[in-house]
Amino acid sequence: MSQQSEKTTQATAIYQKLRADIIHGAYTPGAKLRIDGIAAKYDVGSNAVREALSRLSSERLVERHEQRGYTVPPVALGDWQVLARTRCFLEGNVLKESMRHRDDLWEENIVVAFHRLSRFSSREGSREGWEDAHRNFHRALIANCGSPWLIDFCDILADHAARYISFSNAFRKAPRDGLREHEALMKAVLHGTPEEACECLTRHYTRTLEVIEELFERDKLPAAPPSAAVADLAGSVAKLMSKP
Template structure:
C-alpha cells in the first residue's frame, strides 16, 4: 500500500531519483516526479488524461527533457502509460484492475505476515506497536479534517503495514508488495475520503495488531485479508465516473 515498503530487491527506479538527491538535474527530475505523482494520486490529473509535454513543462516549471524523465519514472511506477506515437497518458482506473491488485496483495501480504511472525522478535513487536501508535494518532486527526490530514494518515498506514511484514525474509515479496501498495493508493484515497460504506478502520488495524502480537497467524491473516478486501468492497459502492476518468 507509495517506495512504500523497503526492499533489498532492485526497484523500478532508483532512490536517488525519488528523493531528488544527487545533483541539480536529478533534483529537478525528482521534484517534477513527486509533483506529477501527487496530482495523479489526488485526481487532479484524471485517469486516462493525455499528458502533453509541451503543456505540462510550463505548468510544472521544468524543461521538456526533465519532464520526460519524470514521466518515465511514473511509467515504471505503472501510474503513467507510454504509447508509441501517442505519448503519455495517466493510467486508467477500473474495478477489475483494483480487484486484481487487491487479490494479489492479499496473497503476498498474508504470506509475508506469516514469515514475519515466525521470525519476529521483541524488536519487531516494538516496531509494530510504535507504528500502530503513530497510525492511531493520525486516524484521530483524520476524522473531520480529511483533506488536511490524509497524506499523514497514508504515510502512517504505509508504515504500519510495512512494520507488519518487516521480519519477512523474502526481499522480493516485500518489493512486490511495495509496488502493489502504491498501485492501490489512488483507490484507497477515494475509499477513505468518500466513505461509501460504514467502516471502522481503527478497529480493523487493532484486530490485526492484536493477532500479530499473539502470534496467531491464522487469525492475523484472516483479519488482514478482510481489512485489505474492505477497500475493494467500498470502491464497488462508488459511482463509476469517480474513478474511471
C-alpha cells in the same frame, strides 16, 4: 552542484511530485499527460518531465502509448479486483514469513507504528500525515520477512491500491472505522497465529475492495476488464511467489 547533478535532482523531484499527484487523484483517470503542460505546472524543464514519466511508466502508474505520449491509467473495477486479490495473496504470505521471524524489536515497531496511526486518525485535516502513518504501519507488519524484494513488491501494489482508495474516498458516503480494523490486525499479528493474522489482513483488504465495488455499483461506473498492465503486474507477483 554540477549541472548534471542539478538535472538529476530536478528529475527526481518532479518524479516524486507527479507520482504523488497521480496516486492521490490530482489527475483525472485516462487524462493525457502533456509534457509542456506538466513542465509549466511544476516549473521544470521538459527533459526532467520525460524522465519522470518514463520512470512512472516502468512502475505502471503512467501508461505509455507509442507515438501518442502518456496518459493516466484508467480506474476500472476489473483492475482493482485483480490488484486486491494479488495484494492479499502476496502480502498475506509475506506477513506470515515476517511473523515466523518475530523478535522484540519487530513487535515494538508495530506498536509504535499503530500509535502514530491512531494519533493521526484522531485529528482533522491531516490526511497526508495519516496516509504516511498508514503506509508505515503496514510496512512495519512485514518488515521482518527477510526479503527487501518482497517488501518492494508490496510497496508497488500499495501504490496502485492507494490510487483506487483516493478515488473511493472522494465519493464514499458511509463512514468506516479504519482505526478499529488496524487495531484488530495488530492484535492478530502480535497475539495470533500466522494463519489468523493473514485472514485478518485479507478481511481488511477485502473490505476495501467491497467499498469500491459498492461505489461502482451505486454510481453505475463502467466495470471494465483488467488492463494488460495490471495483469502483467499480477503475473510478476505470481511468478515471484512460485520460486523456491
